[in-house]
Amino acid sequence: MSRDINNKFWNEELETLPREELQKRQLEDLKEIVKFAYDNAPYYKRSFDEAGVKPEDIKTLKDIEKFPFINKKTQRDTQGVGSFLGELAAVPEEDVVFISTSSGSTGVPTMSPFTKKDFDEFQDTESRWFWQIGMRPNDRYVHALNFSLYVGGPDVIGAQNLGALCIWGGTLPSERLLFILKTYQPTVIWTSPSYAWQLGEKALKAGYDPKKDFNIKKIIVAGELGGSIDATRKAIEDIWGAEVFDFYGLSDIFGACAAQCEYHDGLHIAENHILVETVDIHTGEVLEPGQTGELVFTTLRKHARPLIRFKTGDIGRIDTTKCKCGRTHGRISILGRKDDMFIVSAVNVFPSDIEAVIREQSYLTGEYLIRIFEKDFTSKYAVEVEKSTGVDKDDETVAAEVSAALKARIGVKPAKVIVHPDGGLNTRSEHKSKRVIDERNIDYNI
Numbered sequence: 519m520s521r522d523i524n525n526k527f528w529n530e531e532l533e534t535l536p537r538e539e540l541q542k543r544q545l546e547d548l549k550e551i552v553k554f555a556y557d558n559a560p561y562y563k564r565s566f567d568e569a570g571v572k573p574e575d576i577k578t579l580k581d582i583e584k585f586p587f588i589n590k591k592t593q594r595d596t597q598g599v600g601s602f603l604g605e606l607a608a609v610p611e612e613d614v615v616f617i618s619t620s621s622g623s624t625g626v627p628t629m630s631p632f633t634k635k636d637f638d639e640f641q642d643t644e645s646r647w648f649w650q651i652g653m654r655p656n657d658r659y660v661h662a663l664n665f666s667l668y669v670g671g672p673d674v675i676g677a678q679n680l681g682a683l684c685i686w687g688g689t690l691p692s693e694r695l696l697f698i699l700k701t702y703q704p705t706v707i708w709t710s711p712s713y714a715w716q717l718g719e720k721a722l723k724a725g726y727d728p729k730k731d732f733n734i735k736k737i738i739v740a741g742e743l744g745g746s747i748d749a750t751r752k753a754i755e756d757i758w759g760a761e762v763f764d765f766y767g768l769s770d771i772f773g774a775c776a777a778q779c780e781y782h783d784g785l786h787i788a789e790n791h792i793l794v795e796t797v798d799i800h801t802g803e804v805l806e807p808g809q810t811g812e813l814v815f816t817t818l819r820k821h822a823r824p825l826i827r828f829k830t831g832d833i834g835r836i837d838t839t840k841c842k843c844g845r846t847h848g849r850i851s852i853l854g855r856k857d858d859m860f861i862v863s864a865v866n867v868f869p870s871d872i873e874a875v876i877r878e879q880s881y882l883t884g885e886y887l888i889r890i891f892e893k894d895f896t897s898k899y900a901v902e903v904e905k906s907t908g909v910d911k912d913d914e915t916v917a918a919e920v921s922a923a924l925k926a927r928i929g930v931k932p933a934k935v936i937v938h939p940d941g942g943l944n945t946r947s948e949h950k951s952k953r954v955i956d957e958r959n960i961d962y963n964i
């Protein structure tokens with residue numbers, strides 16, 4: 519059966535399920551997966567017993583709140599224990615066909631196993647996101663993400679299953695990637711937001727006009743927050759003349775668990791796969807939909823390694839109202855990593871808030887560096903920015919304006935704003951850019 523390319527949904531019935539129906543399905547899957555985890559994964563057997571809870575306690579979705587949390591540390595502590603796949607795994611190794619591993623940017627890399635069915639459902643979900651942003655079989659798609667171990671690598675299969683012509687770009691050097699964009703005229707590309715922007719700048723410097731010489735209509739970005747910051751998305755769109763869509767993935771679940779639709783108002787999350795809770799970042803108390811806290815995910819259908827109440831470390835919220843696009847699956851908004859958040863004068867500050875302000879100032883290049891440090895026993899932050907070439911303002915005025923804009927948006931002024939000329943900051947990188955330097959633990963007296 520060939521799919522109707524004019525239908526805006528990949529799986530209309532699933533994507534537009536009335537909320538009660540969706541929750542009914544979630545409850546069925548939740549009961550099944552909690553029992554499966556308890557019966558097959560040594561860790562869950564032990565932790566549920568210790569907490570005095572049983573799979574049969576799940577009568578409603580809310581009953582999940584009785585169960586203990588897990589986090590990255592649980593994964594690290596249990597992997598390799600008892601078996602190669604560790605104590606969170608619920609299937610024998612012969613049922614596993616694929617493992618991805620996290621980058622290990624915040625510690626020991628953790629691996630995520632998939633059964634054949636897990637993997638097929640993962641790719642069907644990726645096809646759904648590609649279709650949601652308007653990718654169709656007549657598109658040419660460049661997958662410019664790392665293929666080495668990274669869970670986002672195989673997402674290209676989701677695009678292929680949809681019928682698009684796929685170019686497995688990986689992490690090619692920029693010159694080679696620009697050659698592909700020029701020669702093969704692809705229409706869709708997926709990369710990180712900072713790289714999408716830098717690639718555009720490199721194209722301009724190499725004498726290309728990205729709007730005329732290339733045929734890119736849509737850019738998918740993930741891996742950093744930029745795609746959800748309107749000013750950053752717009753900056754990338756202006757260079758490329760293409761629409762930018764933000765995707766959100768977790769190495770522990772799928773390459774993309776959530777994706778923006780044409781309204782760009784939060785990211786639809788695959789609620790048929792993931793039960794979302796939001797909890798208070800300090801107490802773990804469960805919050806109402808719409809409130810901001812740490813996102814906690816329970817995977818409803820992944821059998822190789824079920825995640826029951828996994829604290830993601832991401833701060834955000836979920837909007838469960840129906841979207842203008844017709845989809846009923848909730849939309850998450852991510853504000854930042856819990857680890858990146860810092861507190862200045864009792865105000866929670868996310869680097870993404872600072873980025874949004876900097877990208878809105880037309881006289882700056884948009885590159886920036888944030889330093890967080892401690893002085894007089896309180897956290898403070900300083901910001902370094904680049905003034906665009908040809909701007910008719912002195913550095914002092916630029917610093918004062920940036921400082922005022924930050925104070926207006928965030929509520930607390932930076933301790934200092936340092937202004938560099940265009941290209942003066944060493945933050946441009948091919949992949950994830952390091953833009954936040956936390957100096958709070960550095961003892962300068964040594």
Ligand SMILES: [Zn+2]
Pocket residue numbers: 779780781786841842843844845
């Ligand atoms: Zn929508």
